Amino acid sequence: VCIHRVRSCSSIRFIKSKYVCVFDKSALKFSHQQRLFRTSAVSCGQIVQFKLSDIGEGITEVTVKEWYIKEGDSVSQFDSICEVQSDKASVTITSRYDGIIRKLHYNLDEIAYVGKPLVDIEIDASKGVAPEEDVVETPPMSHEEHTHQEIKGHKTLATPAVRRLAMENNIKLSEVVGTGKDNRILKEDILNYLAKQTGAILPPSPKPEIIPPLPKSETVPAAPKDKARKVPVPVSRPIVFSGKDKTEPITGFHKAMVKTMSAALKIPHFGYCDEIDLTQLVQLREELKPLAQIRGVKLSFMPFFIKAASLGLLQYPILNASLDESCQNVTYKASHNIGVAMDTEQGLIVPNVKNVQVCSVFEIASELNRLQSLGSAGQLGTNDLTGGTFTLSNIGTIGGTYAKPVILPPEVAIGALGKIQVLPRFNGKGEVFKAQIMNVSWSADHRIIDGATMARFSNLWKSYLENPASMLLDLK
Amino acid sequence: MVLRSSLKSCLQLACTLRTPKAGFRSTASGGLIIQSVSNDVYQNLAVEDWIHDHMNLENRQVLFLWRNSPAVVIGRHQNPWQECNLRLMRQKNIKLARRRSGGGTVYHDLGNINLTFFTNRKKYERMENLKLVVKALKALRPQLDVHVTDRYDILLDRQYKISGTAAKLGRTVAYHHCTLLCNTDKHVLSSVLKSPYKGLKSNATPSVPASVKNLLEEDHGLTCEMLLDAIAEEYAAQHQIDHHITLVNPADETVLPGINNKTEELQTWEWVYGKTPKFSVSTCFNMVCQDSILDVKVDMDVKHGRIEACNIDLPEQWLPPALCNELVKSLTGSKFCPNETTTLTTTLLKLCPQDDELHSRWNLLCKNMVTLM
Numbered sequence: 001v002c003i004h005r006v007r008s009c010s011s012i013r014f015i016k017s018k019y020v021c022v023f024d025k026s027a028l029k030f031s032h033q034q035r036l037f038r039t040s041a042v043s044c045g046q047i048v049q050f051k052l053s054d055i056g057e058g059i060t061e062v063t064v065k066e067w068y069i070k071e072g073d074s075v076s077q078f079d080s081i082c083e084v085q086s087d088k089a090s091v092t093i094t095s096r097y098d099g100i101i102r103k104l105h106y107n108l109d110e111i112a113y114v115g116k117p118l119v120d121i122e123i124d125a126s127k128g129v130a131p132e133e134d135v136v137e138t139p140p141m142s143h144e145e146h147t148h149q150e151i152k153g154h155k156t157l158a159t160p161a162v163r164r165l166a167m168e169n170n171i172k173l174s175e176v177v178g179t180g181k182d183n184r185i186l187k188e189d190i191l192n193y194l195a196k197q198t199g200a201i202l203p204p205s206p207k208p209e210i211i212p213p214l215p216k217s218e219t220v221p222a223a224p225k226d227k228a229r230k231v232p233v234p235v236s237r238p239i240v241f242s243g244k245d246k247t248e249p250i251t252g253f254h255k256a257m258v259k260t261m262s263a264a265l266k267i268p269h270f271g272y273c274d275e276i277d278l279t280q281l282v283q284l285r286e287e288l289k290p291l292a293q294i295r296g297v298k299l300s301f302m303p304f305f306i307k308a309a310s311l312g313l314l315q316y317p318i319l320n321a322s323l324d325e326s327c328q329n330v331t332y333k334a335s336h337n338i339g340v341a342m343d344t345e346q347g348l349i350v351p352n353v354k355n356v357q358v359c360s361v362f363e364i365a366s367e368l369n370r371l372q373s374l375g376s377a378g379q380l381g382t383n384d385l386t387g388g389t390f391t392l393s394n395i396g397t398i399g400g401t402y403a404k405p406v407i408l409p410p411e412v413a414i415g416a417l418g419k420i421q422v423l424p425r426f427n428g429k430g431e432v433f434k435a436q437i438m439n440v441s442w443s444a445d446h447r448i449i450d451g452a453t454m455a456r457f458s459n460l461w462k463s464y465l466e467n468p469a470s471m472l473l474d475l476k
Numbered sequence: 477m478v479l480r481s482s483l484k485s486c487l488q489l490a491c492t493l494r495t496p497k498a499g500f501r502s503t504a505s506g507g508l509i510i511q512s513v514s515n516d517v518y519q520n521l522a523v524e525d526w527i528h529d530h531m532n533l534e535n536r537q538v539l540f541l542w543r544n545s546p547a548v549v550i551g552r553h554q555n556p557w558q559e560c561n562l563r564l565m566r567q568k569n570i571k572l573a574r575r576r577s578g579g580g581t582v583y584h585d586l587g588n589i590n591l592t593f594f595t596n597r598k599k600y601e602r603m604e605n606l607k608l609v610v611k612a613l614k615a616l617r618p619q620l621d622v623h624v625t626d627r628y629d630i631l632l633d634r635q636y637k638i639s640g641t642a643a644k645l646g647r648t649v650a651y652h653h654c655t656l657l658c659n660t661d662k663h664v665l666s667s668v669l670k671s672p673y674k675g676l677k678s679n680a681t682p683s684v685p686a687s688v689k690n691l692l693e694e695d696h697g698l699t700c701e702m703l704l705d706a707i708a709e710e711y712a713a714q715h716q717i718d719h720h721i722t723l724v725n726p727a728d729e730t731v732l733p734g735i736n737n738k739t740e741e742l743q744t745w746e747w748v749y750g751k752t753p754k755f756s757v758s759t760c761f762n763m764v765c766q767d768s769i770l771d772v773k774v775d776m777d778v779k780h781g782r783i784e785a786c787n788i789d790l791p792e793q794w795l796p797p798a799l800c801n802e803l804v805k806s807l808t809g810s811k812f813c814p815n816e817t818t819t820l821t822t823t824l825l826k827l828c829p830q831d832d833e834l835h836s837r838w839n840l841l842c843k844n845m846v847t848l849m
Contacts, residue, residue, distance in 0.1 A: 055645065056600045065553045065753070078647065083552070085681065088628065089643035089652075090552040090578035108753070109679045251782070251809045252816040256823040259806075263827050325829055349819060378815035379566060382839050382846075385822040410830055 045124050047102055049117035052084075055091055060114050062086040064106045069119075074100050077159045078184065081119060084112060098159050099123035158185040165190050253347030263409045268446045272454045273402050276462050278420060278436045284468050292365060302340060303364040305392055305417065308464040310336040310356040311474050313390060316457040320389045322410045323448055330448055339388035339408070340368065342375045343398070350408060351380050352388035357476065392417065396438065403441045412445040413454070507715030509539045509708050510724045517547040517573045517584060519726035522738035525576065527594055528649050530734075538594040539711045540653075541704050541721070544584040547571040548668055551579040551642060555680035555752045557673045557812075563847070564668055574748050577653060579642030580683030583669055587659030587690065589700050591707060593652045600650035602628050602641060609639070609656070612710035616702065617695055629686070630656075636689035658700045659692040673848065675759030680752065745811065749781035761844050765837065770794065772841070774848065778812045788845075795837055799828055803841075814846045821845070 055062060062084035069081055075095045084091050103120035106112050158166070158173060162185055166173050171190060178185035250258060281304060292299035313320045313336050322331045339352040351371045353364055374380045393405055396419035403416035418439035425435040440462075444454045464471045512520050520542040527538060547570060548560045556562060556572055559581040565572060584590070593605045606624040613622050621633050630639035641654040665688065691698050712719045729736060741747055760773040773789035786807045790800060806820045821842035825835060 056597070056650075057602070066751075085553055085578045088551075088577075088579035088641055089645055090576065091645040092647065094647045249809055252811055252813075253819055255806060255810065256819045259823050259827060322830055331830065346815070346819075377566070380815070380818065382818055382822055382842055385818060386825055386835070386839070388826075408826070410826060 045099065045122040047120050047122050048097060048099070050081075050096060050119050050121050051116060052093065052112055052114050052118040054114055055084075055086060055089070059086050061111050062091065062114070064108060064110055064112050065090070067104060067108065069101050071101055071104060074098075075121065093118065095121065097121050097123050162187055162190060253349075257348060260408060261406060264406045267407050267409065267412075269404075269407060269443045270446045270449075270451065270454075271404055271441060271443050272451065272458060273439060273441045274458055274462060276438050276440060277425065277466050278438050279434075281465055281468050282420070282436045292362065295362070297362065297366045298369055299362075299365050300368070301420075302368055302392070302394060303361045304465065304468070305394075306338050306340070306353060306356055306364050306368075307359075307361050307475075308461050308471065309338060309390065309392060309415070311464055311471065312457050312461045314357065314474075315460060316453055318449060318453060319413045319444065319457055321412055321448065322389070323412060323445065327447060333389040335387075335389065337387050337389045339391035339411075340371070341391065341393035341395075342372065344375055344378065346378065349375060349380060349385065350388060350391060351375060351384040352391075354387065360475075391415070396420065401439045405441060405443045407443055407445060412449060414443050416441045416443075506535070507537050507539070507711065507717040508722065509711060509717075509720065510541070510722045511704070512540070512542040512726055513723050514726045515543060515545040515586065516726070516739075517544040517549065517571055518739050518742045519735075520544060520590070521549075521573060521575055521742050522735050523724065523726045523732065524592055524644075524651060524653070525738045525742075526732050526735050528576075528644065528646055528651060531594070531649070533594055533596045533649050537599070537715060538592075539708065540592040540594065541708065542590045542592070543586055543588065543700065544590070545571075546583075546585045546664070547573055548581060548583055549573045549575050550581045551681055551683075552576055552644075552751070553578060553681045553753055554581060554683070555676065555678050555755055556749065557752075557849075558671055558676050558678060558680060558755075559683055560669055561667065561672055562849075563672065568664075568668075570664075570668060572748055573742060574751060575642065577642040577644035577651070578681065580640065580681065581669060582640055582655050583660065583665040584655070585660050585664070587657070587661065587692075587700065589656045589658060589704055591654055591656065595650055595652075597645060597648055597650045600643070600645060600652065602643060602652045605652050606630060606639070606641065606654065608710055608714060609654070609707055612706040613691075613703070615710065616706040617698070620691075620694065628654075630654075632689050632691070632694060635687065637686040638689060638691060640686075656703060657688055657690050658698065658703055659690050660688075662688060662690065673757075675757050676755055677758065678753060678755030680755065745781070745813075749811070749813070752778070752781055754779045757848060759848065761847075763840050763844060765840060772844065774845070776807075776812070776848075781812055783807050783810060783812055788841075790841070795834070795841070796828075799824070799834075799838070812849055814849045817846050817849060818842070 052062070063086070064082055065085045066083040067081075068083070069075060069079075075081065076098050077095055079095050081093050081095050081101075084093060099121040101119055102122045105117050105119060112118060158178070163173070165187060166176070166185075169190070173185060176185050176189050179189055180186040278301075281301070285299065285301060285304070289299050317332050318330070320333050320336055322333060323329075324331070335354065336356040337352040337354050338356050339350040341348060341350050351374075353359070353367045353371070356364060359367070371380070371384060374384065388408070388411065390411060391405075391408055391414045393403075393414065393416045395403055396417050399419055401418040401421075403418065405414045405416040407414050418441070420436050420438045422434055423437045424432050425437070427433050440458065442454055442458060464474075512523060514520060523540065523542070527540065531538065546568070548556075548565060550556050550559050550572070552575065554574075556574075560572070562572070564570075582588075591605075591609065595601070603624065606628060610622050610624055610630060613620055622630055622638070623634070624630055628641040629637050632638045638657045639654050641652065643650065643652040669683075669685075691703070708721055709719055724731065726732070726735060726739070744750075755778050757774065757776045757778065760771060763770045763772060770791050772791075775785075775787040776783050777785040786804050788800065788804060802824055803821065806824060807817065810816050810820060821838070825838050825842075828834065828838075
């Protein structure tokens with residue numbers, strides 16, 4: 001394997017002092033040349049050409065497939081710079097230096113050559129040019145001895161900045177536990193090591209730290225206080241939070257929700273809530289569950305809620321209607337296509353069960369199973385997602401009692417079902433019994449629906465569910 | 477005979493992993509053979525990532541043996557729409573995974589075995605690995621006509637591809653993995669690796685199709701287990717280590733700390749689809765609407781798996797222009813994905829006037845748009 005050595009003098013280009021070296025772009029706006037902010041750590045850096053090192057197997061050229069950095073980004077040694085491909089092999093090229101990327105020599109899909117410059121990196125001049133060889137693979141050169149410390153046959157990895165920090169504080173890298181990638185020693189590791197030595201309390205770091213407990217005083221009451229005892233004095237430092245706000249565009253599912261809900265704003269909503277005693281329904285479902293199971297269908301409460309809603313809509317068809325754009329006409333929909341709100345990984349979707357008015361409870365359950373499995377696989381089709389006329393949202397499976405659901409245009413009503421709770425209630429004889437109580441919260445379009453209609457619909461729906469046998473009378 | 481150790485030695489290995497720099501301790505220096513107990517493609521790819529990131533391979537090499545339940549695996553820089561029939565895969569519940577190594581697309585099922593050779597970067601040598609496999613096959617069945625080509629494929633009878641290769645080189649570690657067809661369902665393989673999507677233009681690495689054959693067809697007595705054993709035995713002999721295969725559970729955080737994060741990452745949409753190099757779609761389709769056939773031309777630019785720019789050419793006034801604009805605006809920025817497109821288009825439909833004619837036209841257009849994805 002050839003090692004390309006760079007001759008220091010030919011590759012260093014010193015930046016003329018008239019260009020501002022500080023990474024503050026606004027400084028460039030000044031037309032007159034001015035020496036601006038110069039901290040002690042930053043000085044005009046030198047540009048080093050980082051060449052593409054040998055890939056192996058005699059390969060001389062590769063295709064650049066992805067850049068992980070762009071011009072102006074700062075990189076640390078060992079950070080990934082780009083991904084190149086050669087003949088079925090994908091290679092991650094990592095940086096040899098700490099510095100700022102000043103130039104990318106290739107665009108995506110261009111051919112890059114081994115031994116030729118890949119990127120230009122501006123490094124701190126005071127650190128000098130690091131050797132071209134990869135830190136881990138080659139033996140240390142004499143003047144670089146301090147950059148490699150061998151511990152039990154493993155070389156310690158640390159960037160030059162970290163090594164300087166260790167040197168300045170007389171710390172042996174072999175005594176520091178590295179927490180970075182490949183057990184690399186990071187700046188925080190040096191600071192932690194220092195803190196343990198001096199007992200000072202450091203500002204909170206992202207990783208949880210174990211601060212040694214203060215020594216307990218076990219003095220006998222009569223004994224005099226030990227003034228010489230050393231107690232670490234907490235140093236108050238400003239709490240540093242390095243989190244940043246993150247802005248991203250709204251797309252996909254969220255975009256759909258924005259559109260739907262913005263349109264819903266135009267609808268004047270009113271709410272109506274009630275509680276339903278599902279004690280009898282719970283028992284009925286327990287009896288019917290195994291029968292449905294035999295037929296290969298999972299039976300939840302929803303099919304009953306949906307069927308009862310459809311029976312109610314037969315009496316109050318205005319709740320299954322649609323108001324046109326100009327609010328001139330109301331269309332009473334013949335089909336009861338009842339939507340069921342579903343929470344998927346990507347967000348909220350509302351597929352609907354078509355023609356509930358002619359479906360049995362079992363058929364509704366079967367259809368729900370189909371929609372649920374398609375929904376979680378992300379494979380619901382247009383047909384399942386359009387044509388809804390009325391919606392139920394069973395938020396109770398997640399939790400909650402009362403809600404304030406938002407109507408999904410072009411519908412005019414929606415119901416949100418809370419969780420089923422076991423609560424004490426009084427029966428006809430004035431005795432307390434255990435009741436299975438669920439709350440329902442309806443919202444309706446007050447332009448065409450009035451409170452009385454909603455209340456009567458809700459009462460009818462409630463009566464079907466509280467006394468499931470009564471559904472038999474009206475089932476079609 | 478190769479001995480298989482189980483959980484006990486896994487636990488033994490776990491004890492040596494107390495130091496931050498985790499490393500499996502082999503019984504002798506030089507090599508280690510491990511086999512996954514999982515058939516989940518994402519978990520197994522995550523094991524490769526884990527070994528690449530965490531193991532010290534300066535003085536040791538590792539052979540990793542794994543098999544997956546039905547999945548299509550594309551190379552790092554490939555375009556899944558170009559390479560496979562995503563629609564069919566969704567129907568048949570065949571997973572799609574993107575690996576970190578380069579190369580082309582392959583179909584995995586339990587009749588295919590995967591071998592990964594881990595070495596340090598300097599000892600990366602694919603030809604040697606493949607010759608080892610051929611040697612193992614010949615030791616098992618001397619009459620097999622198998623040889624390695626200069627494209628790093630293994631051919632049976634000089635014409636059928638039974639193994640494809642890919643590799644990943646990192647800063648200090650390299651791995652070379654290859655497949656070996658023992659008893660794969662060739663019918664599913666060919667139907668799933670045929671892309672129905674037209675009009676795609678991209679710089680993604682294309683796959684080179686090849687005729688394939690199963691080793692089982694050549695010799696009915698062979699099984700995947702026999703092949704795995706033979707290869708492990710040859711590896712053990714060449715590296716002068718014990719015939720000892722250690723079983724590894726890719727879900728076990730105690731043995732492989734951090735592995736579940738890697739498995740999760742490999743399943744994200746951003747990795748599987750989002751890493752597709754920029755491509756454009758330029759195609760047209762016919763729609764039959766009330767006894768007339770309409771031509772629709774669609775142009776889209778897709779970057780990071782999302783639609784960057786979109787243009788739909790429809791017959792004049794077939795749909796209200798405002799609605800068309802809404803469609804284009806909604807699609808721009810959203811994922812090139814049927815699920816997301818369906819959600820957006822159905823939402824838009826609900827918000828426009830309740831006209832049956834309009835609805836049926838809209839549905840027709842959107843259904844066709846979704847078939848492009």
